[in-house]
Amino acid sequence: MEKKRVLEKVQGCPLKRRKIDQSSSPDKEQTDKIFSGYQVFVLSAGLGKARTDIFNKQLSKQGAEVCQRYNQRVSFVIVDEKMTSERFLKITNISQDDFTSGNAVVVKANWLSTCLSEEKVINTSEFELFIDFRIKDNEKPGKGTVNDTEAKETTKKTFSEVGETKNVAKVGARTKSPKKTKEEVGYDSDDSNYVPSDEDGGEAEMEEAGERSTSNQSTPTTSPTKLPRGNWVCAKPSTSQSVNLNEHITEKLEVLMNAYKNTKDQWRALGYRKAIGALKSHPRAVTTWEEASAIPGIGSRLADKIAEIVQSGHLRKIDHICQGEEAKILDLFNNIWGVGPTVAQGFVQLGYKTLEDVRTKAKLNKQQQIGLSHYYDFLDRMPRDEAAEIGKLVEDATKEFNPNFVCTTCGSFRRGKKTCGDVDVLISHLDGHSHKGILFKLLEKLHSTGFLTDDLIKVEERGEQKKYMGVCRLPGENRK
Template identity: 30%
Template structure:
């Protein structure tokens, strides 16, 4: 058993390490031969403990307060990553590699400004930095070898890169099976709208495999051995090859329930469950809704229903740029002493001629010390008549260190347009930039690859992860990346420009 002979106390419920996370890690340790010593008992038996698992972001004062002690125990204090990585690899990792140095508690996390950059551009230095694994990062407050990187700390370990080429995000070629996947995607979307998630995910998995397939499929025999493509889906593929469509899709298109759910789900803030409820109450069209708006629709849903015909229109690329430029200009006026880096993401960054909305990503030094900036920016955009409606404005970053505005903008002579503004600290910006650039299929594919390797890829980094009973418990960020090029290098891939990420 992995943890045979280990007596461990798990401190959770503070410093970003939730009680649920602690409970799942404790169960995994017990299942694998370890002994969990409850906190009340551990307080009086610190000399008998093998080690204590503590949150990565904790400090000496926090630990002493939780344990009700006057001095730190003599046993090692280690990161939750030790238990997570040992469980995932089914091999006991050396706790010393995950030990949090007591002599460095507490320690102030340094800003990426530690890397000196040339005067003309404070971010230019980040663009030439090699990957910085956490074990060498100035932000580290512990010593740890990085088990996911190769010896040179330049990319993922060879073991983790195995079978990478089977995933869609690595492909250079276009989708050779668009004639099949385009029809199956309609079926998949219908099932998700009807909240039949099982079939929806089954079709999504099959579509990913078909898009990655290196040959154009022209007969049913070619899909005989493809993984994730079950018997029923194979029959659907054969029907598509013979007729160009599916009877099931045509039949579903005639269903009044699905028609209504599709229509109502296009309203911002209305999900499939709310859309289904509207259908059950007798609503069939948007006009029905406008004539008699139900009380359970909130203010934001009512606003987006009122402006639906304008918001649904695609936005010309020139207009996206014009509004984005205004937002960035006003941001720089409000923070004249900050070097703000900005990108307009989504389909705009992928080079499309029209966009569904305007998605702007910002970063600058000391984001968390300017928590009111987004509120001030939105107020200024309202004053300048750029923003007409505020739908969401998050100023609370207890869980995530980013800030989000979702609303509606309008040119003086234009239509109402959906506008999102997101602000991330510099250390997360490259991850967020890749995430919000998309495409959705590119993101799903690279996240699936990470998931299958025991990791979790998000808009804030790459984390070791344990998944149990629908709950995902993540360890600390494993790698610091300051450019998208660094992230692609991490996955041992040549950089793929945004316009090549439409899959």
């Protein structure tokens, strides 16, 4: 049977030779198998397992050879939209020789989503991530990065594809994290499909209590009054569903939720937050518009977005809302611990564009300075066994004062999560009062051993604070 060779080229990627059988239909092959002849590697860091699986499945359907790791025959490396050159090199640990000897093009995931949507391999130029190997050799910090000296002094883990770490230990009588700054309530929006419920009052009250924890006012350790009825987290058994069957959907909606938070559009953010909670607790994976719209708290507009995510693995509104330069800068600044939407917008109005601008030009308070110095570490999550080790260390130190103290590691650890953003430790005593006054003594001890390195909330010796937040470091060589 006669064959003919066809040369194909996509801008930024190598020529690919592919044999086409003249007896078959070229039009049908190009329509049904747009990635035929290409090897593609999807880097899951930042994309999440669910979205990575969707991409790999769609690539295989479209004729691509899906690679589980980078090799020199790879044509495209698909990365998260927020991936940076520095982070890419840190995750893959690829050498310049290996990379340049190959012909791979590193492209953002929205390129792949667009290809799948348009059913053709589109130009990569607008989606390419330039990989700068000078970062590895340059001792000076790049824009938006923490310098090497700070990186050595930091108390956290470096980013890994397996899990992200943030070793912030919180010891006290309450387990709800305080908000970084007080956020203003915006206006209602028809985009949010939000319907007020009795859940909101309780959560708002907890947020206000979290903000007051930075002052010297005390918060009660127990409440003698019965909690009002509602969808309280503490009322749900830890044995209930712990796996989010709709993670590939909720992670996209969370991007929009955070974007609205960054611009102080709190009603929309609240609508998305409630929808995300409903999807996380839904007992089945949502696969159709009808299933999504039937879930309480999700209206037709949100159902449209969910259906789009299910079908394409992407949400175009994210490109519209989050891809502008100002949106990216706001997201960068809002991730500084202690900086909220108002302060972040102030930085933008002053012309700041990078973390280096904030470090050298902005007037920061103590908490913001700590948040900036540990910027990337605070965004990471720690593995469960590391959270358990931190909780055990706090428990051992506490029981040196009184062996009858009860220490419970709460939060995401108690809910059985595989990774934790921080560690919440609740200290109590069976008699209900002997634990009073222990907080300052315990913190003094943990500081003296080098376990606690920074205070995010100041506790006075004769103060009546019941909550503490700080940064910790596990003992030992090269520990985080």
